Amino acid sequence: MKDDQLAAREPVATSEKVLERIGHSILSGEFEPGERLTETDLAQRFGVSRSPLREALLRLEERQLIERVPFSGMRVVSLDDRTVDELYEIRGALEGLACRRAAAVITPEQIAELRGVLAQRSRALKSTRGDARQQPTIQDFHILIARISGNRELERMLAGDIWHYMRAQYRRWARARERMDLGHAEHLRIVDALEARDGELAEILMRRHIVASRQELVDAKARAEARGAA
Amino acid sequence: MKDDQLAAREPVATSEKVLERIGHSILSGEFEPGERLTETDLAQRFGVSRSPLREALLRLEERQLIERVPFSGMRVVSLDDRTVDELYEIRGALEGLACRRAAAVITPEQIAELRGVLAQRSRALKSTRGDARQQPTIQDFHILIARISGNRELERMLAGDIWHYMRAQYRRWARARERMDLGHAEHLRIVDALEARDGELAEILMRRHIVASRQELVDAKARAEARGAA
DNA sequence: TTAAGTCAGATTGTACACAATCATGGAGTC
DNA sequence: GACTCCATGATTGTGTACAATCTGACTTAA
Structure with a gap:
């Protein structure tokens, strides 16, 4: 279902x-x-x-x-670099808000659920050898935080197609898995902050996480272009 | 035009x-x-x-x-109280982001433009005796900041119809003009922060401004309901 | 050679007829 | 009397023909 x-x-x-x-x-x-x-x-x-x-x-x-x-x-639509930058910036603000609010209302069961998603993703990452296309739970983590925040409009917004599309363009270049492991560590720290009910910290960590994701996209694209035609 | x-x-x-x-x-x-x-x-x-x-x-x-x-x-669509709350929260995060980014890149000409919008609105407020329905420049101030931030996607998002609709429901109850004067003072302080290139302060002020606006909406609705049927 | 003008082809925009689906009311039965 | 079933009306969903508009190439003249 x-x-x-x-x-x-x-x-x-x-x-x-x-x-x-x-x-x-x-x-x-x-x-x-x-x-x-x-x-x-x-x-x-x-x-x-x-x-x-x-x-x-x-x-x-x-x-x-x-x-x-x-x-x-x-x-x-073809998203140019500037637009992707702008979208990442917006996403950072929205997900930061989600973290801040979620920290205030999160329950132990929901914390366990978040950790479960991360563990499942970690397993899937190993079994498929880092093939990013077969990760059904990447954005589930982010959406789940939005849902926990209790702001339904925010959840709806963050579940929009445009974000999936943005990530899809990323998958084109990103074959490397270093970022995935780093991202995993960052995810864990975010959950820790939520568990400690430290909304401010959770917001900051999430913003940094999204900035880092964006940076990795830039780097991956640069590497790909350097390999391809330069 | x-x-x-x-x-x-x-x-x-x-x-x-x-x-x-x-x-x-x-x-x-x-x-x-x-x-x-x-x-x-x-x-x-x-x-x-x-x-x-x-x-x-x-x-x-x-x-x-x-x-x-x-x-x-x-x-x-009929926006219930919870949804309006959620939308205001999102709007606060987005406009906070706009302020933070705008402070970093704003020019003296743009500061003058912002002050011009506020002055024009202040004049219009007096001439129409606080009739909120004839204020063409209320949201222009906010949109202008988004534009100054340089994030076109953010500007597009904040110019969406849903926000106008949300405000429209506000106008139904808000005949009082106290909030307008208060809002004017808050707007001025935001411009001051932008002029000082203090993005952090501008973001905080804008968030507070939006929280205050939301609170006024709640109060106005409560007063209206108390007058009407209670 | 270049520029403007025009005409044909392709593509989207609109109108209307018909099919699919749902909600409401009444009749029938337990 | 309450419940189920069914028919009827209303409303939206779909198919097809035609009109409006744009793009690009070709022609023609300066």
Whole structure:
């Protein structure tokens, strides 16, 4: 069962199904960033009419996964370095807030749950030899903190597609696993701070963690470009 | 000219025009929160077909201004107290970030611009006798800081409709002007901090300012309910 | 050679008809 | 009397045809 909560009913309408499919195609990299899309092609490709397809595309546009220009065409969003920087900065502020609030209300059971997620992720990391594409619990840790904070709007915001998309572009370059181990240590320290009910510290640690993640992305991209063409 | 920047082209498509109209109707309170809407009625009302109307409604749903349930109906979102609390908390974190970053890069010209906005608002406040509905520059101050911060995604986020809608519900109760004067003083202190390039202080002041605004909303609503039916 | 103008092709935007689904009310039964 | 079932109306979801708009190439003239 996937719907963790809040009655996420299975999609019955065609538009919902095609929305999930296209969204997944973008997030998984099946559609390249910047790739041009046409309604007719997509409709044929997915075997649906243009009407439900359009609905899906409009939603994706509102979620900033595709860009459209009237009467002209549409394309998959390509996040440039500046935008990724900006998004990471926003994410740091939001997750910092989540940590601060979570520290005030967290229960022992929830602490155990957080540690469980980290342990599961650590195991999965070893078994798959660091293949980042098969980590189902990476962002679960962050989302879980947001949920513990009790701020549903914050949780909803941090669960948005744009963040997944941002991370997806990261996976393209990051084959190295050093960062993963470092990240794991940082995660543990965040949980420690939450357990100590030190909201201020937890917020600072989370902000640093996100800054470090962003820095690793920059470095990984630089290395990749140095290998590729320079 | 309204398009401040970024080539906000005038809408040519019917769906864009009807989107603006419905959005304005919701934000202005012409459509009550919780009011039920039907596609057929709205289509007749605005003299358009259901197709462009549906596009507008889908966008509004993604922006959390209306709620839809498949095959059943749709209604204008009604923000309950808890949600407003959560949104204010998020807004505080985001605007705090904007202040922190703006302090690092602000120019004397931009400081003057901020003071200009405050002065204009102060004048408007006197001339219209504190009628909150005719304040075109209230949120301009906040958006301007976000713009100065240089984080375009942050600016886009803080310019979202949901925040306008949240404030709109506030205007319903707030006729008193004490809060406006207090808010004015707080705004001035924020600008002072920005001018001193004290990002940390600016962030703290902005967070407090938003907490105070939220508190005033709670009090105003309590007073209104006490007057009305209690 | 370059520039503007125009025309065709492609693509999106809109309208309308029909199908799928849901909610409400009443009839029937236990 | 309360409950279940079913039919009917209302509402949204989908398919298809057509109109509006844009892009790019080709022509033509300076």
